[in-house]
Amino acid sequence: MDLYDVLDRQQLDDSAGSLWECPEEAWQGIFQEVADRLGRRSWEIWAGTLAGLAATAHKNLHWYYHRDLYGMVYLLLVAPTGVGKGIVTDVAYDLLPAGYTTRDSVQSGPALAPILAEITRGKGGEFLSAKPRPVLLLVEEWSQMVKASKIEFSNLQDILNTLFHRSRPWNLSRSDRSGSGGDVVIPNPTLSICATTT
Numbered sequence: 001m002d003l004y005d006v007l008d009r010q011q012l013d014d015s016a017g018s019l020w021e022c023p024e025e026a027w028q029g030i031f032q033e034v035a036d037r038l039g040r041r042s043w044e045i046w047a048g049t050l051a052g053l054a055a056t057a058h059k060n061l062h063w064y065y066h067r068d069l070y071g072m073v074y075l076l077l078v079a080p081t082g083v084g085k086g087i088v089t090d091v092a093y094d095l096l097p098a099g100y101t102t103r104d105s106v107q108s109g110p111a112l113a114p115i116l117a118e119i120t121r122g123k124g125g126e127f128l129s130a131k132p133r134p135v136l137l138l139v140e141e142w143s144q145m146v147k148a149s150k151i152e153f154s155n156l157q158d159i160l161n162t163l164f165h166r167s168r169p170w171n172l173s174r175s176d177r178s179g180s181g182g183d184v185v186i187p188n189p190t191l192s193i194c195a196t197t198t
Contacts, residue, residue: 047077048091051194055136058190068167072192085196089138092194101135109159117186132188139195
């Protein structure tokens, strides 16, 4: 059963049903190619394709609209249980170039630092440098991120918002002592998110 079967059962009229269908205009270029290869057109396929392309484009695409904007997206597909939402993250992952950094989740805001960059530390644990890398978070159930955000003193959601299309370096200052984390600076943080939920 797919999303359209569920909606048909709800006996939506034509005008309401058209709000849910992925429009014909959406199936062009690579979107059409992916749909043809998979033999399926749905919002799940379209969203996965968008997430994979956006993560690959990352900061290679740039335009200005009130502030700097780039190719990355934060994408959340909401759909009923049992419609095969997992294909969204599968498609996004399969469109990435070899070696592209992906993670399934993150438990805290500070945990984003070693994901967004390869961090080099000295023998005493002091921060030396960070080599940034584009990252795609592939989260098959967004509720796990929401739960992590509800932990007391969590700043995960705040940091995700801070990192969205960020053009300047991001710093994580946990302590003035290097052994406790010190002052970590990630130049050019580049984060995309592809997530689904019910």
